[in-house]
Amino acid sequence: MKIVTYNVNGIKARLPRLLEYLAEQAPDIVCLQELKSSDETFPEADIRAAGYGAVWHGQKAFNGVAVLARGADPVERQRGLDGESDDDHSRYLEAEVDGVVVASIYLPNGNPQPGPKFDYKLRWIDRLGQRARALLAEERPTILAGDYNVIPNDDDTYSVHAMQDDALMQPESRAGFRAVAAQGWTDALRTRHPRGGVWTFWDYQAGAWQRDAGFRIDHLLLSPQAADRLVDAGVDKEYRGRDKASDHAPTWASFRDG
DNA sequence: ATGGCTTAGTTCCTAAGA
Numbered sequence: 539m540k541i542v543t544y545n546v547n548g549i550k551a552r553l554p555r556l557l558e559y560l561a562e563q564a565p566d567i568v569c570l571q572e573l574k575s576s577d578e579t580f581p582e583a584d585i586r587a588a589g590y591g592a593v594w595h596g597q598k599a600f601n602g603v604a605v606l607a608r609g610a611d612p613v614e615r616q617r618g619l620d621g622e623s624d625d626d627h628s629r630y631l632e633a634e635v636d637g638v639v640v641a642s643i644y645l646p647n648g649n650p651q652p653g654p655k656f657d658y659k660l661r662w663i664d665r666l667g668q669r670a671r672a673l674l675a676e677e678r679p680t681i682l683a684g685d686y687n688v689i690p691n692d693d694d695t696y697s698v699h700a701m702q703d704d705a706l707m708q709p710e711s712r713a714g715f716r717a718v719a720a721q722g723w724t725d726a727l728r729t730r731h732p733r734g735g736v737w738t739f740w741d742y743q744a745g746a747w748q749r750d751a752g753f754r755i756d757h758l759l760l761s762p763q764a765a766d767r768l769v770d771a772g773v774d775k776e777y778r779g780r781d782k783a784s785d786h787a788p789t790w791a792s793f794r795d796g
Numbered sequence: 797a798t799g800g801c802t803t804a805g806t807t808c809c810t811a812a813g814a
Contacts, residue, residue: 550803598804599805599811599812741800742800784802
């Protein structure tokens with residue numbers, strides 16, 4: 539089983555790329571972020587025609603997350619996180635597919651920092667941690683996949699210097715991410731690339747792709763029951779270089795059948 | 797770099813992203 543997290547940066551603009559990816563890689567489960575589409579304009583028919591069922595949590599222009607499953611309809615478990623009743627951002631969608639619990643996560647960017655957007659980011663990480671703890675208690679194969687907007691380690695970026703003031707790698711952002719992981723989650727990419735140097739995002743600006751000036755912010759966190767089945771993990775980097783690509787590349791983990 | 801692209805909506809400019 540191959541599960542992918544893919545920040546598409548606009549599902550309408552990216553639909554040809556997404557359908558191409560589904561056809562070429564045939565992933566079993568895909569967690570999408572940054573749909574930038576309302577619920578009403580989500581391209582359900584195109585995705586279904588490609589052989590995938592879907593659940594989605596949209597929002598006009600910004601944010602938006604979805605879970606796709608090949609040859610199956612994901613069963614929604616929860617949309618949004620508890621703990622902040624006036625939070626109207628579509629950033630969390632949890633579903634069950636074929637006995638596996640999956641969440642598609644779009645953690646707030648948090649720039650500029652310091653400031654209210656950074657404070658929201660840190661609160662959101664805490665709220666995610668509370669949900670993650672409840673999920674661990676279920677003792678099931680569970681995967682929290684998404685754009686965490688956190689660079690976990692210094693070797694997860696092309697340049698610590700260039701990113702040192704960015705919300706993505708502030709000590710508080712890293713501490714929040716590590717606190718969630720330390721509950722008992724396994725960072726799938728890190729187990730396969732323990733010395734870092736693997737990127738999932740390359741900025742559109744300043745020739746970042748051409749210079750390979752990227753960093754790792756898209757992560758798959760695995761419950762112990764999922765980690766036990768982990769076979770491999772990586773980044774489908776080639777898709778970042780294609781015409782009209784997202785600034786993120788599809789990031790994946792593969793599993794033995796349970 | 798207070799922003800070099802890219803996306804979407806209020807479109808022929810502004811806001812947001814990371």
